[in-house]
Amino acid sequence: MNLIRFVFGNPLKTENLASEKLTKIRALAIFSSDILSSVAYATEEILLALGAALAGTFSLQIAGIIVGLLIVIVASYWQTIEAYPNSGGAFVVAKENLGEFFGLIAGSALLIDYTLTVAVSLSAGANAIISAFPSMADHAVGICLSVLLLVVISNLRGARESATVLSIPTYFFIGLVLLMIGCGIFSSSALAKVSDQAVVVVGGVSKISSWLVFILVLRAFASGCSVLTGVDTIASGVTAFKNPQYRNAQITLLFMAILLAIMFLGITFLSHKYAIVPTKETTAISLIAQRVFGKGFLYYCVQFATACILFLAANTSFSGFPRLASILAKERYIPTRFAKLGDRLAFSNGIVFLAVMATFLILVFNGDSHSLIPLYSLGVFTSFTLSQAGMVKHWIRKRGANWIAKAALNVFGSISCLITLLIIVDSKFLQGAWIVVVLIPILFHVFRKINRRYLETNTELDLRNGRIGALILPMREAQPKVIVPVSRIHKGTLAALRFASSLSDDVKAVFVNIDSREVERLKLSWRAMNFPMPLVLLSSPYRSVVNPLLDFLYDQDERDPERGKAIVVMPSFVPGQFWQNVLHNQTAAILKTALLYRQKSSEQTRIIVEIPYQMKI
C-alpha cells in the first residue's frame, strides 16, 4: 500500500477538481503535440508508399494537396469552435445533429483512433531513438512499453503538471525543425545531387505504367494523411482556454495549422532535395538532420526532440480517451465505471483500459509504426466527415448570419474528408485498414446493446407510485421458512442457527450426504448437542453439494407458497488472510452464486443471510 501511495500519490479531494486556464502560447504547446509530432513520420510514409519505383517524385505535390486538405479542415473546425464552445468533439457534434447512429460511429472511430495514436506515437518515438542509436534496434518494444508505463503512471497520478513544463518539448521540437528546414533550404551543398536524382527518377517513372503511378500516388496520399490526425483536439478542448475562449481557440488553431504546413512542406522538400530513402533502421527525419547538421550535437538534439514530442503525443491521448469514455459512460453507452473519478481525480478506468489496448497493439505489431499507420487515419477521417456533416445540419437548423456560406464550407469539408476516407479505405484495406472497418460496427453494436440494457434495467427497477414507503410493514407475524445448510457443527454453524431461530420457528438444518461415514458422525453430535430444529439429510449420488440443496429449496418454496420463498441462512467461513480461501472449499460462495444465477424465473426475491465466522488467526 505504501508503495502504491508513493507511485500514485495520496488520494485527492473532489473539491480540488479545478482546472488551469491556458494562454494561447501554452495551449498551442498542449494541444499541438499530437498533430505536430506527426510530421516526424508523415513524409516518410509518403516516401515508403511511393516505393523505389517512384522514389521521391510527386512527394511535394502530394504534400501540397494534403496542406490544401488541411486548410479546408481547419476552416471547418474554425466554425465548429464558434458553434460548440463547450465541447466540439466529433461524438457530440455528430450525435446532436445526426442522431445516435452517426454519433456512435464517430465515437467508435475516435476511441480506436486514440488507441492507435498511443501505439503509433510510441513506436515512432522509439524509431527516433533507434535511428540515433542503431544498437537499440532490438529494443523497440521495450522502449515503447517503458515510456507507456511512465505515461500511465503520470496520468493515474492525475498529472496536473504546469502547462509550462509540457510546452518545453513542443517548442524545442518546433524550433529545431524550423532551424533544420532553414539551414537545409539555404545550404547549396546538395544541389548537384538533386538534378542527378531527378534524372534517375524520371527514367524510373517512364518504365512503369501510368495506372500504377496513379495507384502509388493515391497510396502515398493516403499514407500522408496521417499528418492530419489531431486537428480536432483543439475543438474538443475549448473550455481550457482563457477568455475570450472560442476566439483564442480559433487563433491557436490557425497558428497550429500554419506551423504544421511549414514543417510538413519543409521536411518533404528537404527529403526531395536530398533524395532521402528511409530504411528500416533510420527514419527520413533522421537522414535529413544528418545531411543538414552532420552527425553532431544538433543532430542528436533533433532526434531527442522528435522522440519527446512523439511521447508527448501519446500522453495527449491519455487525456482524450478517458474524457471521451467518461462522456460515453455518462450517456450509458459503456459501463458506468468509466465515468468514475479515481483517487487522484483522473478517470483511472479509462486510462488503464487504454494502456492495456495500446500494449496489445504494440506487442501484436511488434512496435513497428509502419504497419500501424494503415490502420491509423481511417478513424480520424471518419470522425472528421461525420463532425462536418453534423455541422451542415447544425447550420440548416440554426440558420443565423451567413448560414448558407457556412454550411457550404462544411459541405465542402465533409465531402473532401469523405473522398479522402474512401481513398484511405481503398488503398490501405488489405494492409490493415480492414481491422478498423470491422471494428467500428462491432463497437457501435456493443455500445447500443449496453445502452439498451441500461435503459431496460432502469425501467424494470423503477418505482412509479409515490408514498410507497408507507407500505413497508414489518413481517414479524409471518413465520418464514428458514433453511440452514450445515457442513459440520462448529462455532460458525451455531451463530447461523441462532440467527435463523430468531427469524422464525420453522428452521431446518440441512446436510448433504456425500461421505456416509461423515453422516454418522454428524447425526451423533447433532443428537448430543440437543438442537431444537430438525436435521434434514439429503442424499447426493453424484457428490454435488449444490444440486440437492437447490432441489430441496425449490421444494420448500412450493410448500405453503403464501409464506414466501424459503430464506437461506448460510454460515460462512472467513479466514484471517485472504489467500487462505484456497484452503477451503467455498461451498457457501458456490451455493450463493447458484442461488442467484440458477433461480427459476420468479418475481419473488430470495433472502440470503450470510453469517460470516471470522477467524482470529
Added chain:
Amino acid sequence: MNLIRFVFGNPLKTENLASEKLTKIRALAIFSSDILSSVAYATEEILLALGAALAGTFSLQIAGIIVGLLIVIVASYWQTIEAYPNSGGAFVVAKENLGEFFGLIAGSALLIDYTLTVAVSLSAGANAIISAFPSMADHAVGICLSVLLLVVISNLRGARESATVLSIPTYFFIGLVLLMIGCGIFSSSALAKVSDQAVVVVGGVSKISSWLVFILVLRAFASGCSVLTGVDTIASGVTAFKNPQYRNAQITLLFMAILLAIMFLGITFLSHKYAIVPTKETTAISLIAQRVFGKGFLYYCVQFATACILFLAANTSFSGFPRLASILAKERYIPTRFAKLGDRLAFSNGIVFLAVMATFLILVFNGDSHSLIPLYSLGVFTSFTLSQAGMVKHWIRKRGANWIAKAALNVFGSISCLITLLIIVDSKFLQGAWIVVVLIPILFHVFRKINRRYLETNTELDLRNGRIGALILPMREAQPKVIVPVSRIHKGTLAALRFASSLSDDVKAVFVNIDSREVERLKLSWRAMNFPMPLVLLSSPYRSVVNPLLDFLYDQDERDPERGKAIVVMPSFVPGQFWQNVLHNQTAAILKTALLYRQKSSEQTRIIVEIPYQMKI
C-alpha cells in the same frame, strides 16, 4: 453444457466406484509403461552425456552398473510390497517410519517427479514421431500439447478402459524391441564397422585427461539412471492385483525388472555395435531401428510403438499424481479439494493441476526432452532413498523372521540410492537439477504451513461442550441495529428496507454522497415516498463508497455495545445474465468483501443479509 457432457460423459454415481482386479499379465502392461518406456531415451542420454570425446565407450559398462542398481532397488521393493500390501508408496512408507519431515520430502519429490514424467514422456514421444517424420520437427510442442489434451480428457472421463486395451501398446513395444535386439545381435553386417569405430574411439580417449573421463562417465551414469524412474509404481498399486495380491505383485515386479534389463542392455549394446551418434533430429532408438530393419515397415512400427508407450507413460502419471494428491489432501497437507471425486469419479482437481503444470514445463522447455532429463531422476532417487530408509526403520521396529537380513538389504539399497542421488545432484546441478533442489524444500514448507493452518482452524472452530444446542435462544426481544446502504430508490431497495424493518425497529438507511446533485434527488424522493426510517447521508470527500460506510458501521457498533454489532442488509442487484455484471458497479460485492476482510479483530460475528433483486430481462 451439452458439449461438456459429450466430451466428458455423464456424471457417475458414487456407488459405481469399484475397481477391476488385474491378472499378472495385464498388471505388467499397466504398471510397466512408465519404466519400460524409459529405455526409449535412457541409452541416448548416456551417449549424449559421454559426448563426442568418448563416443560410445563405457556405455555398456555404465548400463551394466545401472542394471546392478536396478537389482538392488527391485530387491528392496520386493520387501516393501510384502510389508505394505495396501500402499507402499514412498510418502506412506517414509511418513510412517521416518516421520512427517521425511514423508513430506518424499511426497514433494514424488509430485515433482510425476509432473516431470508427463513432460519428459510426451517430449520423448514427440521425438519418436519427429525422428520418423522429420518434417514435423517444428511441431514438437504442438504434438506434446495435443496428446496431453487427449490424455487429460480421457482421465477426466474417469477412464476405466479395460486393462486389455491398455496392454496392447505395451506388449507391442516389448515385442518389437526384443525383435530388434535379436535381429541386431545376430546380424553380422555391421561387425566390420564396430572395429573401425573402436579404433577411432580409443584414439579419442587417449587425448583427454582421465579426470575428465571420470566426470563424463559420472554424468552419463546420472543421465542413464533416468531408466529407473517408475520402478516404484507397482509398490503403490498392490491393491489392484488379484489374490494373492502381494505375491502376484512381487512376481510382476520381477518380470518387469528382467524385461527392463534385457531391453536396456540390448539397446545399449546395439548402439555400441552400430556406433550410433544420436542427433537433435533423430533419436538413438530410431537410428538403431533403421540399421536393423532398414527404413521400412518394421522401422515405422518401432517408432509408432515407442511413441505409444511413451504417451501411455504420461497417462500413468495422471493416475499416480491425483492419487498421491488425494492422500496428501486427506491428511490436510494440500487444499482438501484435491481429495474430492469429480463427476466421473476421478480426482478432477489433481488431473487439471497436473495438466497445467505439465503444459507449463513443456512450454518453458520447448518440448525438448534433453533439457528436462537433468531435472528428472533427482526426485525419483530422493523418494527411493527415503522409502528404503523407512523400510530399515520398519524392520528395526517390527523385527520378525530374518529381519536383520532384510534390514541389511534395505540399508544397502538406501545407501546405493543415496550415492546415486548425490552423483545426480553433483553432475546435473547447473543443467537444471537445482530447480528441483530448490523446489522440494519450498513444497515441503508449503505443505507444512497448510497443515498447521488446517489444524489451527479446526481448533478454533471446535465446540467442546456438549448439549450446546439448547443455548440457541431466539433473539426476538433484542432490537438489533440494522443498517441498509442505499444507492438509489428502486424495487431492490424496497425489498431490503422491508426485511430490515422486520428485523428491528432501529433501521437506518445510509447513502454515501459522491455527487451532490444525486443527493438532492434522493432526499426529495425519500421524503416523497414517506419511508418510516431515517436516511443518513455520509460525506465522502475522496469519492470512496466503502470507507465512509465502514466508518459509520464501526461507529454504530460502539453505540450500545450490548445490542451487538450492527446488522447490514444489502440490496444487491442480480442481472439476468452473468456477463451483465460488467455493467454494474458491484458496490454490494465490494462492500461485502471489505466487511469480511477489513474487520477490526473482534470475537463477534457481523450478520450480513443480502436481498438479491433478480432481473427478469
